[in-house]
Amino acid sequence: MTARIGVVGVVGLGLMGGSLLRRLAVVGLPATGWDLDPATGDLATAAGLSVSASMADLAAGCDPIFVAVPSTALNRVFAALPPDVVVSDLTSVKQRVRTLAAAHGLTFVGGHPMAGTEASGFAAASAELLAGAPWVLTLDDDTALSTWLTVAGILTSLGCRVVPCTSAVHDRAVARVSHLPHVLAAAVTSAAGHDPLALALAAGSFRDATRVAATRPELVAAMCGDNAEALKIEIAALRRHLEHLEERLPDPDRLTEFFAVAQRVRANWPPPAGPDTEMALDEDLRARLLALGSGGGCVTRVGPDRLIAMVPDTRGT
């Protein structure tokens, strides 16, 4: 059910694309990369990686191709890719990219590795960044299962945990656990910015709450702007949480319960891995993959006639 894999292409060799190309090299999959910035390509070459002479060379010789460029550059790269090659991406918002890929007539499956650091650029890239990372692969009504399985097979061979879900479900989840935290980190940091005493007293809770505020502003702005509708829903939910908190401030027991709910969730996160289960590649696969993802599970290996899935052990929750 999975297609034969050729040389894997990686367009864009910044933090994420560079880490992907390094990881492909570590596990021994034939792969080549390319970056718009020749200096970045030189860095990758100096690191012992294969780098294509041009975008056209890469597009002509690779299948599948991972596009690891900023979301603002996706349109230009998609225009240069052939329709019969499997294409995936690494951007943090999926509905917008799905629409764009369809407009270009690509054979597409959206992807999003849940890993990163506040650093950026090839110099910060490392194969270890992606080891064990959850990697969303979108499975929408118009996604061919064979395409999905091809890309999932590569990612699991890199040691990633492949999470199946629709583009819309992905975008709501990342607004909740990534984009909203970025917004709050920026707001907390800015609020303290004109208060030298507060900045002097700031300790562990501030350091951790604001770490991602050091991320490059244009990257954060792009992911929040691209996911504006889902982010607004999460901000509205946060406002309701803050109202509940304020109502409870005069009542120690109810206030403690507010924090106890979160403490139970956080103390059980991340949930331990549950046992491996096998899934046959049959006609129910699409529905079972989506149920796996919405339950917090992932695919850890793709074989010729079955795949291995893991559902987290949430008994502690």
Place this chain on the structure above:
Amino acid sequence: MTARIGVVGVVGLGLMGGSLLRRLAVVGLPATGWDLDPATGDLATAAGLSVSASMADLAAGCDPIFVAVPSTALNRVFAALPPDVVVSDLTSVKQRVRTLAAAHGLTFVGGHPMAGTEASGFAAASAELLAGAPWVLTLDDDTALSTWLTVAGILTSLGCRVVPCTSAVHDRAVARVSHLPHVLAAAVTSAAGHDPLALALAAGSFRDATRVAATRPELVAAMCGDNAEALKIEIAALRRHLEHLEERLPDPDRLTEFFAVAQRVRANWPPPAGPDTEMALDEDLRARLLALGSGGGCVTRVGPDRLIAMVPDTRGT
């Protein structure tokens, strides 16, 4: 101007009191501790620390006395302390404690070490937790400078950076950099609590944004409840930040600027230490100490006729 120091007493040997007693032992200051829970006292004795037989013994033999108990237990401990002994505390909200100490007629200076971990109890205590930590000592209209300097001298000999400010200014600052981050960590965690997919996708930004949500709920509830008025002001400020963010979502340049403001602040935090300066213990000292604190500075050493202060180097900000 500073008083003669006797045996230092520490009431309450949990994470903070235990760390303080350990640190006093490491630097060789005579000190003894006591805890309401005999098992905790046994742990401290087994760690080679001096432990008093009773609260009354400690109160009769120590000066100054640090009270490191939960804010709900302060009233009971304060009632057992003599009025002529210097008393300080370690709780995270200062206006309420100041009022309580005055009601008991104590010779009091409020304190708050800006260090901690999500763990608690003597087992988690360590002398290193307090090394280099900022430690607020409140300097209110009714605080005797000699009392302030006595406690500041002990804390600087422990390697702490003593930050002078009024109780009200302290409470606003910690609402901003500690209590609000705790509230947001709980809200973000609870919002993801019923979404297994979101919890599976959660990575570094979620991990850091929610780390302090694992703190014991009753501790967080106590500090937020005790500082409710200042916390509400910070929540209102956060709401305005979120409104600004939502207005900017459709405009990439203005959205980038929202995150760029925070990025500049965070990239320059913590500010590097500036040069040491000397302060004579003269009649202007109170005003100069308060100016030092509001500028983000601290006292690093207290001598018989002068003290050494450090003002951070904010040129990068």
